[in-house]
Amino acid sequence: MNLQDTVALMNSADYKERFKAEYYQLANRFKGLKKMLEEWDRGKLKFSPTCPRSTYNIQLNAMADYLAILEARAVMEDIELKEV
Template sequence: MELKDTVDLMLSESYKDRFKAEYYQLRIRHDRLQDMLECYKDKTLIFTPKCSYDMLHTQLVYMECYMNVLEERAKVENIEL
């Protein structure tokens, strides 16, 4: 899934669909950042970030926390992700 694939969910009248879009978008961004950090660590990035590895890793950790909250909320609200 790519970000563009979440547009219909994001624009839906259903809060459950919008919730799914939020979760899927976060997951996509998380996974891309995680991949980037692996390349950063391996020194195979095709660019040089202006911020430190530690800052990007902290962002990843917060994204993981946010995903965990959304996953728990999905269980409570019976939203299948």
Template structure:
């Protein structure tokens, strides 16, 4: 799934669909940042980041925590992810 695939859900009248879009977007971004950090460590990035590895890793940790919160809320609200 790509971010563009979530546009319709994001514009839905149904809050559960918007929630799912938020979750999927976050997951896509987590995967992208995780892959980038892997390449950063290996020294194989095609560019030089402005931020340090540590700053980007901290961002990833917070994103993963946010994802866990969304998963917990989804269980409580019976939202199928």
């Protein structure tokens, strides 16, 4: 699911649908950042990052923690999330 696919969910009156949008958007951004860092490690990055690698690592870890929290809440709140 890409970010554009989450627009309808984000605009829903149902909080569970908005929750799903938040999760899918974060998962999408997490995967994008992870892919960028993997390309960086392989020397295949097509641009020069302005931040040190450690900053990106902190961001990726925070995003992973946030995803884990959302996944736990989804179980508690009976919200079914699709694999992303």
